[in-house]
Amino acid sequence: MDPTQQESERHRSQSMSQRAWSRGVPLDNQPSPDLLISPPLDHYEMSPRPISTLSRLTDEDTSWDRPLLSSRTKSVDEETQRSSGRRTSDWSYAKVTGDLQDQYEGGLGPAQHRGKQNSRSTLPGMEGSKISKPITRTEWSRYFNGWIVHLPAILVTTAVLLIGSIQFYWYPEIGPLVSGYRLDTDIISNILQFVAKLHELLIVASLSSIALAMYRRRLVTTGVRLGFLTGGYRVGDLNYLRTSSFRHQGLNRSKPWEMLLPGFLVFATILSTIVGPASAVLLLPSLGWYEFDTSSAFSKIEPPLLYWWNRRAIWFRDPFSEYTECQGPAGVYRDYCPAGGFPVISSWVRDYAATDLTNNLTFYSTSSDIRRHLVFTQADDKPNTSSTTLTTTPSHFLMTSIGLFQQFIHSSDVGALSREPRYRITAKGGANVNSPTGEGSGFYQPFVQSRCTIHDKGYLAETPGSISFPTKSINCFDDADCLQSQRKPREFNEADWLNNSSLDNISASSTFFLDKENSTVVYLNGMIPDSLSGESRNLVYICSLYASWAPSNFSMDPSVSDSLQSTFSNDKSMRDMYYGKSQEDIRVIRFRSNWFKFLNPHWNISNTTTASGVSQIILNFSSKLKVNGKTMNVLAPVDGANNTASEIFLAKVFGVYLAEGLARNSQEQRTRIKLNSTDTELTYLDLNEQHGYLGGVHKITPFNNTHHQDEWRDSTTQRNTTFAAFTEVLNTALPINFTAQRYGYGSGQGRKTLEFAQVMMLIYLGIIAVYAATVGTGYVLELLKVKSGGERIRVLSVIPWSDLQDLIVLALKTPPPSDEDLADAGAGVTSDKVWEKVVRAESDDKRNIQLAFQETTHTRKLDPQEFDYISKLKVYHECRRGLRNDERLHSVIISTLSFFIRVRPSWKDPKSSEAKSAQRHSNKPPAKALPAYQAAFLFRRTRAEERPTNICPEDMVMNTATLSVYQRLTCLPWSRAC
Known part of the structure; x- marks a missing residue:
């Protein structure tokens, strides 16, 4: 080569x-089956986060993820009792005593379950290629990781709760107008239903996250029942609550807190089925009335409406002024006169045969398209019982004024209210405007109590003074005159006409009269012929009436009805007033005798005969009937033998007549409204003459020191009052304050379903608050290093098994137990006792995670290390910065070993020279184990001459993997023995 x-x-x-x-x-x-060495040092310097390098389960002391194999520490939701004595030592491994190389090659296989479980063959030799995985989070993210799921649900729930709780108008009944297009209300409802469904899913996800977090912490600590092994993943599953596994999971009575997790699952499942409809109730708008801001509704006028009459004289001073135009027959066809309602009442009584006088009367305003109802009822609603008749109706001038104002809203532009398709206006007088003392609740309407009794004329003629006017059944509202009339009733003694035979067989009646002037109780009597029994007789009736002003407010919905609605014009309100349940600010009316001539005007029907309003009405009380060719007078409306029905009939007629007279009140004044005003100019509209030649709009300005100028249309007039005096009149006029409402879709309408939905949302937020407080308290106790039962409290943030599939994989990787109760479980569990067994995630001697029964002896619990992440991070970086370059690699390798090195006590306190000297040459086993990275840190902190000279294998308790690494390393600079 x-x-x-x-x-x-x-x-x-x-x-x-x-x-x-x-x-x-x-x-x-x-290939080494037990170790994966860390990458070079450059990797640590460039990587934002060191990666644990062991092929087994990551030890949190050797990476930024904390170890789970350590001495036992406690979590917030873990029991306070120590582990059972049947379990092995909390330390993960024992000292190597055999051939290290043989143990390295063969490894340690899983042990058997005690007495029942056999192990299966180990997995193929792929240990060397596995990547270490942390079990719990230890960095700062663990404080916030779980809340990512809850935050959207909390925000949306809070928004939905506010939307549903605050009354707010959205759009009219026909739908909103968007860019000229009328959007259909069904489309909006469908969109909001979809949003409500998304909100439901967020809440279910939040509840599931809580259940799963509690479940996973329990799984790695005290364990869960086998019947609840998948329970943490089943929030919202109603069918799971019916299964045998859930119902038969058992309960350890010595540890009742075990039921906290299953109990929360049941509660969360029920809540998850309810929050969807509850969210829809809160979110979807409902039809109803919603308040309209007055400044916007009437932006182009200046409320209130003004009725040109002294506010203190309408009801509480003598309002019964004499109007000459109300005398005689003119009084019955002028609507502002007390007898102005006579034509309607007369027609109503004449139709008794068709209606039995059970229908309410209706009165119209001739100047506005509005009407009011006169209503009556009996104080005692029991049938065939004679009781006081109660009658009321709104005042006629209020009806006319409100009607004129409503027409002005419809035909003119008063503000945003004129553009609403449907609205309702409510008239309120307000405080300090109506009562004599300047304190009042608002407007009033007449409230009349009437009671009549019937007696035989012949009996009364023979026993004069034997009967009295019926005042016992009247509620006097603490009026002295009325109470006196009850203590000493007025006797009936009309000898003059009782003994007058010319009055026999005719209907006659007196006018209304008083016991004394300026009194409160009104009396009336008369006679009706009745011969239906076969013999001629005359019935005498005597009546007592009592009137007062009752507080009320008035409203009108012109798009639905032209009727003026009153808060007092109903049976319940009148009965409550009568029985004293509601007597706030009621005012008793005192009468003067001269007012009754306007209430019951007289006129001539011939040169010798006169008639009156009451006399014309009572003519309808009797009629002539031919029986066997003989003509006789009979009591027409009712059976003469039924005195109770006759008394109710008479009390109803006379009560209606008096109440309507009080409602007319003999007043004809104008209704005006200010359009704008300044210190030197006032513009108002007279609603009673807006279409007349004057035009209705008047502009008032100062003219000189004694006159003001009135301009309308093209005319100008100087009035003999100053501008200040004229404006002062405005302060004495009766103000009619209006509030407006609009009808349409909106939120916040009070109803039972809304209250239920609000409670459901508050329950969910309460669950989140309690859970957050519990976990937060645990974190605080953990940071303060508080101990319980001698062990530190920990809050675990478990990483794996967030999905049921992960749990299934863990179960597949676990050796199958040979428990007798599970012998035939493949096709279904036979004995329900199986579900009571406790299962938890543990580690075998090769640091593989398995699902193990509580009785298993070959596995260890998974526990967090006692050193927190921050201190470990500081130590790690200090080691890297402080060691020489040639020492860094060895320090990093030592700090990444995920095993615990048993060091001598002298290493724990470098400052203790005596301890170091005593322990340096001692072969006794160490008292405590320190993590590898802390041992390296203590090496650096110790002076060179004090550093241990021997860190060979006999000074460390290591398994085969640790020894293999140690043999591959060059000797440390400070170790001479290697």
Whole structure:
């Protein structure tokens, strides 16, 4: 061979030697089954993270991943008791006593399960090619790795919870208008349902991550029941909860915390089936009413609406002023007069045969397209029971004012409200505007209580003063006059007309009267003929009525109904008021006798005969009936023998008449609204004359010190009041404050399903919070090196078996046990007791991970090393920086051995000269093992003259792999024995 060929062959041999060294192959080309040597030093200097180089399971002390074979330490979710005495020493390997080379070549095979399990043949000789794999995370990523799954679910859940909890309007009932195109509401709902499904998947993934993390920590520590071997992967699987393996996994009563993991699985599975619908409930918009910001709804006007009447005189001072135009027949056809409702009431009573007077009355406003209902009910809703009749209706002027304003919204532009397809306006008086003291809850409407009784005229004529007006059943609301009338009722003693035979067989009635002036209780009596029983008789009725102002708010939804809705106009509200359940701010009405002449106006129907409103109504109470050719008078509306029905009928008619008179209230004023105002100018619109010759819009400005100027259309007029005096009138007028709502799709509508969905989301967030607090507390205790039962607390972040397939591969790699209970398990488990066995992941003597029963003796538990990652990282870099170049390679190789070297006690404390001197020449076994990289660090810290002179095999406890490496290394610079 020529020199060139020799030189080439020499370079080729050197290259092969380097590759063999880096691959863990001896120079004789015989593969080493137990070791994979680390790459050259340059690799460590350039790589951002050193790679563990052992063919077996990575020892965390020899790489940036921490070891799992070490002295026993505890995790947060691990039991506090020590391992059973049946298990072998916590140290992984015993001292080599035989032929090292023979052990190196043959290796150590898996041992048998005690008494039951036989080992199968080892796997083919591929150990030398395996790559070391860490079991737990030790770098900073372990504090954040698991939360990557939870973060999206937490953020989306929080957003969905806020969306569903905050009332917010999305779009109208007909759908939103996007770039001129009306988007269908079904399309939006379908998209949101898809989003809700994605949210459900995120929550299920989060719950599964928690269950799997708890399961894997349990698998490498205390173990899990065989029946729960796949339980960590089954979150959301309802069928698994019904299986025999889950139901028969057993419970160790001395360790009840074992049920924490199965219990969480059950809870998470149930929750995972609910969060989907709950998310849809929170996320999908619902139809309903949503508040409309007033500044936006009425941006082009200046609320409130103003009724031009002194706010303190409408209800609480004497409102019954005398209007000459309301006297006589004119009072029954002018709608602002107390008797303005007479035509409707008269027609209603006349139709008793068709309706039995069970229907409510409806009154219209002639100036606006709006109506109101007069409603009544009985205080006691039991049938055939005579009780007080309760009647109420909104005030007529409020109905007219609100109707005019609604028409103005529809025909003009008051702001965003005019552009809404469906809206509702609610009138509220507000505080400090309505009561005599300046304190009030808002608007009011009349509330009348009426009670009538029927008696025989002949009996009353014979026993005068024997009966009294019925006031006992009236709720006086603590009024002194009313209470006095209950303590001492007014006696009925009308001898003048009881003994007047000319009044027999006719219907007659008195007008409304008082016991005294400015009183609260109103009385009325009359007579009705009834001969249906076969004999002529006259029935006398006596009635007591009591009126008050009841607080209420009013609203209108013009797109659905033209009816003015009242919060008080319903049976429940009136009964609650009557029985004292709700008497806030109710005001008793005091009457004056002169007001009743407007309520019951009189007019002449002939030169000798007069009529009144009440007398015309009571004519309908009786009618003539021919029986056997004989004409007789009968009580028309009801059976005369049924006094209860007759009393209810009469109380209803007179109560309706009085309530409607109070609602009219003898007022005809104007409704105005400010369009804009400044200190020197006021523009308002008079809604009662907006289409008249005046035009409705008035501009008021100062003219001089005594006059102001009023401009409308093309006219200008000076008024004999100052501008300041005119604006002051605005402060005394009755304000009608409006709030607006719009109807459509939105979120935050209060309902039971929404509350349930909110609870489900809060439960999920609570689970995350508890889990985070538990793990965080464990990390803190770990950093503080807190011990429990003499061992440090650790929180394991397990890397493998994140998927069920990984667990199956581990099971396939595990030697099959020869347990008698599993003899026929291939075709299904026969005995349910099998599921009670405890299984965990352990390591055999070759550091192969296996699934082992708790009774197994040939495997060791997987535990984290006691030194944390940060200190190890500091030591590693300090060793690299501090050693000489020719020592670096040896230090790195030593620091990457994933085995534990038993060193002498003198190595543990370099400053102890006595300890070093005593132990340097001693052959006693060491007291404690230190990791290889720490031993190298202690070497560097020790002065050269104090360094041990012998680190040959007899000073270290090593297996065949360690010895093989040691024999391949050149002697360390400080070791003379090698």
